Amino acid sequence: xxxxxxxxxxxxxxxxxxxxxxxxQKELEAIGKILALSKDIPGGNVTVAVxxxxxxxxxxxxxxxxxxxxxxxxxxxxxxxxFKGVAAGGDLGGAKVVILTEGLGxxxxxxxxxAKSGKALCATASLAYVEGGNCMLGVDVxxxxxxxxxxxxxxxxxxxxxxxxxxxVSEI
Amino acid sequence: MNxxxxxxxALLSTTAFVAPAHAQSINYGMLEGIFGEPVTTxxxxxxxxxxxxxxxxxxITQDDIKRSGTKDVPQLLQRYAGMSVQRSFIGxxxxxxxxxxxxxxxxxxxxxxxxxxxxxxxxETLWDKLPVxxxxxxxxxxxxxxxxxxxxxxxxxxxxxxVTFNPLYDDIDVVSARIGTQNHREVGGVYTEKLADNLGxxxxxxxxxxxxxxxxGRNADKASGxxxxxxxxxxxxxxxINNKSELRLQANHDSGDNRVMLPHGSSSQPQTQxxxxxxxxxxxxxxxxxxxxxxxxxxxxxSVSSISDLSNDxxxxxxxxxxxxxxxxxxxxRLALESRKNTSSGSLFGGSRxxxxxxxxxxxxxxxxxxxxxxxxxxRYDRVDSKRRDPSAVGANxxxxxxxxxxxxxxxxxxxxxxxxxxxxxxxxxxxxxRGLHIPSLIELGGGVAVGPGFFAGNPDLExxxxxxxELGYTKELPDRGMTLGANIFRQDMKNVIVPTTGVTxxxxxDGGESTAYGIELTAEGxxxxxxxxxxxxxxxxxxxxxxxxxxxxxxxxxxxxxVMAGWNINDKxxxxxxxxxxxxxxxxxxxAVGQVFEEKVDxxxxxxxxxxxxxxxxxxxxxxxxxxxxxxxxxxxxxxxSVLGYEVGGNNIGRSILLSVSRRF
Numbered sequence: 001x002x003x004x005x006x007x008x009x010x011x012x013x014x015x016x017x018x019x020x021x022x023x024x025q026k027e028l029e030a031i032g033k034i035l036a037l038s039k040d041i042p043g044g045n046v047t048v049a050v051x052x053x054x055x056x057x058x059x060x061x062x063x064x065x066x067x068x069x070x071x072x073x074x075x076x077x078x079x080x081x082x083f084k085g086v087a088a089g090g091d092l093g094g095a096k097v098v099i100l101t102e103g104l105g106x107x108x109x110x111x112x113x114x115a116k117s118g119k120a121l122c123a124t125a126s127l128a129y130v131e132g133g134n135c136m137l138g139v140d141v142x143x144x145x146x147x148x149x150x151x152x153x154x155x156x157x158x159x160x161x162x163x164x165x166x167x168x169v170s171e172i
Numbered sequence: 173m174n175x176x177x178x179x180x181x182a183l184l185s186t187t188a189f190v191a192p193a194h195a196q197s198i199n200y201g202m203l204e205g206i207f208g209e210p211v212t213t214x215x216x217x218x219x220x221x222x223x224x225x226x227x228x229x230x231x232i233t234q235d236d237i238k239r240s241g242t243k244d245v246p247q248l249l250q251r252y253a254g255m256s257v258q259r260s261f262i263g264x265x266x267x268x269x270x271x272x273x274x275x276x277x278x279x280x281x282x283x284x285x286x287x288x289x290x291x292x293x294x295x296e297t298l299w300d301k302l303p304v305x306x307x308x309x310x311x312x313x314x315x316x317x318x319x320x321x322x323x324x325x326x327x328x329x330x331x332x333x334x335v336t337f338n339p340l341y342d343d344i345d346v347v348s349a350r351i352g353t354q355n356h357r358e359v360g361g362v363y364t365e366k367l368a369d370n371l372g373x374x375x376x377x378x379x380x381x382x383x384x385x386x387x388x389g390r391n392a393d394k395a396s397g398x399x400x401x402x403x404x405x406x407x408x409x410x411x412x413i414n415n416k417s418e419l420r421l422q423a424n425h426d427s428g429d430n431r432v433m434l435p436h437g438s439s440s441q442p443q444t445q446x447x448x449x450x451x452x453x454x455x456x457x458x459x460x461x462x463x464x465x466x467x468x469x470x471x472x473x474x475s476v477s478s479i480s481d482l483s484n485d486x487x488x489x490x491x492x493x494x495x496x497x498x499x500x501x502x503x504x505x506r507l508a509l510e511s512r513k514n515t516s517s518g519s520l521f522g523g524s525r526x527x528x529x530x531x532x533x534x535x536x537x538x539x540x541x542x543x544x545x546x547x548x549x550x551x552r553y554d555r556v557d558s559k560r561r562d563p564s565a566v567g568a569n570x571x572x573x574x575x576x577x578x579x580x581x582x583x584x585x586x587x588x589x590x591x592x593x594x595x596x597x598x599x600x601x602x603x604x605x606x607r608g609l610h611i612p613s614l615i616e617l618g619g620g621v622a623v624g625p626g627f628f629a630g631n632p633d634l635e636x637x638x639x640x641x642x643e644l645g646y647t648k649e650l651p652d653r654g655m656t657l658g659a660n661i662f663r664q665d666m667k668n669v670i671v672p673t674t675g676v677t678x679x680x681x682x683d684g685g686e687s688t689a690y691g692i693e694l695t696a697e698g699x700x701x702x703x704x705x706x707x708x709x710x711x712x713x714x715x716x717x718x719x720x721x722x723x724x725x726x727x728x729x730x731x732x733x734x735x736v737m738a739g740w741n742i743n744d745k746x747x748x749x750x751x752x753x754x755x756x757x758x759x760x761x762x763x764x765a766v767g768q769v770f771e772e773k774v775d776x777x778x779x780x781x782x783x784x785x786x787x788x789x790x791x792x793x794x795x796x797x798x799x800x801x802x803x804x805x806x807x808x809x810x811x812x813x814x815s816v817l818g819y820e821v822g823g824n825n826i827g828r829s830i831l832l833s834v835s836r837r838f
Contacts, residue, residue, distance in 0.1 A: 029205075145209075147207070151501060168219055
């Protein structure tokens with residue numbers, strides 16, 4: 001009988017998926033929901049500063065995509081997100097959410113630090129930024145949803161989230 | 173129409189009262205939206221995605237419930253892997269997980285929002301008295317396999333945790349009515365009011381009455397006619413005191429009568445009143461997430477049968493405190509302490525009063541060893557001290573046991589050890605070993621009452637029944653095909669199996685011996701375009717040591733169950749859902765009151781259900797739902813006559829029912 005079970009299980013094994021690194025609608029929706037579980041970003045209009053490198057095609061493309069997704073205002077459960085494009089090294093202008101596009105290189109650290117000092121949530125679809133401590137929240141909605149938080153950065157920024165969320169994410 | 177007026181109309185159309193309680197103030201909807209899958213706390217006590225849970229589990233969503241057209245929870249559960257449902261009357265279904273089902277099944281734990289809703293004097297669940305309407309259920313979380321180390325005794329073979337919508341986060345406003353065969357008449361409503369940004373309340377109420385299926389070949393006076401009548405009122409309030417703390421208060425009252433089969437096989441229609449209150453306080457502190465619960469369940473039960481009049485007043489009060497702390501990025505720890513006092517009195521206890529006090533610390537440690545491998549270890553120590561207060565009935569009804577014999581201390585340890593290995597994003601393996609407990613209930617330990625010329629007596633010498641399960645599970649997702657496949661194989665070792673025993677003049681409970689069962693569960697489900705489908709197979713093969721007239725799950729338990737489900741969104745207005753379950757034959761066994769054990773072959777049977785839904789407008793839905801459409805069948809013994817006392821043993825044949833329902837959201 002054990003042999004039969006083993007064959008049955010073996011027969012079910014198949015292939016694996018892929019992962020996204022540029023922000024899409026699903027990632028933006030997830031960030032909107034995570035904002036609803038933030039204890040420090042009150043509901044209402046929230047400016048999203050999208051940091052990009054105009055000289056980098058991938059970065060520029062991701063910024064344009066996000067701009068298109070947000071349009072005149074992206075409705076999240078408790079917030080309405082409005083777009084503000086910020087060239088790498090530029091002023092975040094008091095934005096409460098900062099999105100780092102891919103391909104920022106060394107500029108990512110500066111933008112992440114600026115978000116931290118402005119008590120803004122730094123979010124990205126490029127999980128390497130989070131793993132490197134340059135951004136607080138990584139969201140990748142592939143075949144399986146990955147949410148990664150950089151605990152120290154979040155703590156340094158003084159941001160807090162619903163404890164249930166914190167038990168469910170991968171923390172670095 | 174103004175929603176308050178609609179709700180008031182629904183309220184006035186019933187004659188109901190008070191309500192349920194609960195504990196997990198988690199924003200399920202938001203978390204589910206973020207992670208793209210259901211969220212649960214039923215596996216380890218820690219919020220987690222269902223795909224991370226180290227147990228075999230099923231999450232049945234509100235959409236599943238609505239589309240199924242089912243009128244009660246046992247009917248809904250029957251189609252899922254591992255679930256064993258034996259219906260004896262229209263409003264009565266005994267539910268077990270992974271076999272070992274019986275009349276008055278008491279080997280699983282049923283919760284509503286974390287509050288135990290099984291009746292603690294015997295451990296059985298009165299499914300018609302659940303403090304919740306189907307419309308206000310967010311999800312039903314079914315854990316297959318022991319989980320006593322988290323929830324305590326009775327989670328011996330699994331847990332059914334019903335999670336309702338939260339009045340702070342979910343605005344559920346609906347009135348509904350249902351009529352159909354068996355003179356089924358039902359009306360109810362759910363109303364949610366957000367009193368402030370941080371304060372919400374939900375009230376629900378309902379009234380239901382129905383006749384039974386036809387009682388061919390039986391004493392029609394006892395087995396046909398009105399079989400269920402119930403009315404209920406439930407209140408749920410959630411107050412977010414500040415960013416760090418939250419208080420949830422719930423209360424419930426349910427009264428009515430429902431035809432049941434008593435433990436010795438006689439049918440009866442007891443008057444039952446169930447009431448409860450529950451307070452839960454959660455505090456998010458620098459030292460973790462604290463949760464404190466205090467709840468009280470009360471039962472007043474009166475049964476008049478041909479051979480005896482029985483009564484039971486049960487009063488359970490439970491206090492729990494737990495702390496869940498994320499020690500670091502990889503480790504979480506949950507420490508908990510539970511105390512409870514459970515008291516029963518009434519004729520079932522010979523006019524005396526029998527009680528126990530429980531003290532139970534527990535700990536759970538969750539370790540994310542690597543990105544792919546996580547482990548969970550939990551254990552709980554239960555100490556139970558039982559005591560009979562009044563000696564007056566002991567001599568007459570307990571088979572000669574002394575009063576001191578009822579003062580027992582039971583000490584037991586339960587545990588769960590599990591590992592989850594995510595081989596890829598779409599392949600998950602799970603291995604576990606767990607020990608679950610059924611500590612003998614008040615009735616099993618200390619009941620005592622005259623029954624006809626004999627007597628029923630509890631057995632204070634009973635040992636704790638335990639179930640040690642070793643399990644291996646595998647889940648495969650095929651996102652491109654919109655499919656999920658799963659397989660579980662397991663071995664259950666039951667020790668000190670508590671069985672009813674009968675002598676010439678007595679009915680009691682005894683240690684029936686041991687039983688080992690090997691099992692397999694295969695599941696497949698998927699969604700594509702306008703179609704959703706599911707299929708599952710459960711095989712359970714029990715061997716008993718020693719096999720006796722009291723312990724024979726080898727024959728008593730159906731060995732095979734196969735279910736298929738399909739749903740079709742025909743267009744924007746119409747939906748069609750159907751499910752078919754086949755259950756293999758078994759030998760139903762019922763221990764009678766005075767020296768008789770009834771055995772009857774229960775043939776294999778099919779249950780076909782179908783529901784046709786029509787969306788009349790944005791807020792109004794109609795559904796025509798059929799239950800058991802193919803064939804009349806028996807799920808238990810039907811209509812034996814006890815030779816000495818002359819009462820009838822067993823339930824009714826299960827017939828067809830067709831219901832038309834309308835619901836209007838406001």
